[in-house]
Amino acid sequence: MTSSVTTRPITGWSGDADYFTFREYQEFVPEAVLDVLEGRCAGVVFRGMVPLDVAANISRRFWDSPHRQVRGAEAPGYYIGAYTWNKPTAQYLDEAAAANPILRDLLDVPGDPMKQFYAGLGAVLAERGAVVRPAEHEGRIAAIALFRSWHGRGAFALEPHDDDSQCSDPQMADFERNGVFGNPIGALNICLENKGGGGRLVYWNVQPDLESKRSLGVEYTGSPYPAELLKDYESKWIDVNPGDVYVFNGAHVHAVEPNTTEKQTRTTLAAMMAFRDDRTVVTWS
Template identity: 45%
Template sequence: MQQSKVRLSGRQADPEFFRFEERSELDYGLVLDVLHGRRLGVIFRDVIPPAARKELTERFWASPARQHREGEPSHYVGAYHWNKSADTYLREAAEVADHVQEVIDAPGSPWHTFRRGVNEALRQEGASLRVAEMDGRSASAALIRAWDKEGDFSLDPHEDEAQCKDARQAGFEIQRVLEHDICAVNMCTEHTAGGRLVIWNIRPDDATRHALGIELTGLPYTAEALADFEELRLDIREGDVYAFNGAFVHAVDANTGNRTTVSFIMGFTDAHTVVSWT
């Protein structure tokens, strides 16, 4: 069945929810609003110091662990859990852990700044943030990547819930995040032109995923199938940090030059614990 003929079903948000808050300074209370499912997203403009974004970007491109991903083409340092067993993902994460750390440990690193701030805000609620674990093994701390796909989207429309349902990852604590809300975090350290964040007002359900045959991947949704839904297109610039509910279908539209980000996904597993993974 052609995807454009499938009527997507799921949850649509009201106008008060379906918008991004914009700030010029980091406000971790707004990030917690996204984690708790109280708002769609927030973007903090130009909050990564120029020296930090330059150093982190240079470390990324010089990293001996940098690879090129097919399918959704990108240069990256780190590991993807998408469409893999937990064992494969955690093994790959361990293999590149030191290289990831070398990149994100750049002086003034936004990864450290952001996580310290989120953890402090969570502490006020009796909770904390840490990297996800399974059987004593850790998820990747971050995924540093630069998109280079041609076409209308450099990252095709997708959502982040389906990939957490994979039976091959049974027992991995990230699957408990499905009982709460998924928060995608991106920190832009290099940007030329284009590459807007696009997000549609549809949080697909399992019936839609089954009809499209993407129950465990959440990828791809076509622009034609999404045409009936309200969309936001958010300009992303070098130095920006943004967080949003990754259960809503989203994409990165066409970009030219380099668009390099430090990324991870996070969510509550219970009232006291937020975990992150890539």
């Protein structure tokens, strides 16, 4: 029998048609990232921003790296980097300190897309006297990026979840990132490879409220949301191709569609970012 915990409908905030869209660009338009970070639209996609040879080179470096790790049941797949999910500040910062030199080395290639992204975003923020930088704590900094290849074998390669709940996790209350809670969370994803079919981003028009998160036991983790509780909300299925860069408000529930066969791989380079105050966008992974 299904328990009442999983049958309460998910309630929360949904955007109107102007907001609930992924604006498509054929080039990098850094101003558009601010439309997401300031809550004017759900997402933006910069098609083909990364040349295919650059994407393939970085992806190869990921698969060849001795530092590639396996991630467990909550998000099965491979990764290099550090992630904040469900851990205390000190552990994350230790992991970030170990990961950052490895990430810098992996991204030390001609055409590093992270460099290009932050140069563009930094320039538009500078026009208004603001900066973008890694979140800090007692002189230590967040991880600069996270490589991932999701391999969930169920209905989704990565289960429906949100990225804002973890920003209020008491285990990380002392981390600067805590100050972004309540603001749009910019989930930056750079697609390095997505061989074959599938691998779309699935994105629902709901930012679950606290009651819904509590009833599902995901107040601080944001994961997982049962897909059957999302079926009444509009969803967008966003095609993701190598070289595409996309940024979306991670406070909405979202997931990753599996590839069409188990042998296929979808690899992305990612980071999170949000306004901590009017003059500071902090990043983490």
